Amino acid sequence: MTDSRGGRAAPPRALTIAGSDSGGGAGIQGDLKTFQELGVHGMSVVTAITAQNSLGVQRIAPVAPELIEAQLDSVLGDIGADAVKTGMLPTPESVAAAAAAVRRYGLERLVVDPVRTAKDGRRLMAGEAFEALAELLLPLAELATPNVPEAAALLGVPERDIRTVDERVDAAKALLSFGSRHVLLKGGHAEGDECLDILVAASDGGRRPALLGGPRLARRHTHGTGCALSSAVCAALAGGAAAEAACREAKAFVAAAIAGSYPTGAGVGSLRHEAWRAGGAFDGRR
């Protein structure tokens, strides 16, 4: 297809508002790889610089709120976005800047990944930033993608109370009270042979949950799975998919990337973001 100026028609536009992961597997870097693999034009607003690798997060420097606002205005004032995702928002000010831009530019298709800690347990969002996210950003979201520890923190209950499928369905429903139109409660941190994500919609009060199942893959190198999932949903939403279809496609994308994951450094290695495009044909060995 060509546009009126004779160029190729532009792909859908997807924006990530997140932290930089110097190791390349999660954060901005993982999100842009995912966007590229899923055929959307990927853009980024960097909220923090992290020094991190396969062993963990060594250092974090939040980006100044004015610089976050400037990036948002540069991108959204000119290029625009068909869908947006947020990841690491290190301070309440960065949350407020993201929420203000979502409102100002009328962005409907927003995925909020309430990233709280990295795999090594290092806190990526301060407590006040997490509270600001619940108050300012979740009410604007088409979809929130908490994992079980994040769901427990939001609901103020112990993680052990969100274990069985029934408990997880109830938790997903309860999370709708924060105002997002859908909640996808991820199952990576749950137990069992199945890796079950649970999607509920505010439109029916969460009464008809969609169960997104799949085998739990025995892989060690899973750095960045949460980032890949939320950016894959964002890419599908940018292309016009409905929320459930976007979540199903994203889950398949992440499963292939985990199946093809590979070691980097001495610790937890990386997803293979290109695995889905390549037909999921990797077996996890280099």
Ligand SMILES: Nc1ncnc2c1ncn2[C@@H]1O[C@H](COP(=O)(O)OP(=O)(O)OP(=O)(O)O)[C@@H](O)[C@H]1O
């Ligand atoms: N071992 C696994 N096998 C198959 N799918 C998995 C596995 N681990 C996670 N997933 C899937 O990956 C996606 C991300 O889930 P997860 O719960 O790991 O997110 P997260 O905790 O935010 O990620 P991270 O640990 O990177 O922060 C979900 O769709 C989940 O079902």
Ligand SMILES: Cc1ncc(COP(=O)(O)O)c(N)n1
């Ligand atoms: C900048 C940034 N954002 C998000 C994550 C979470 O990813 P994971 O839990 O897989 O380490 C991360 N490690 N770094």
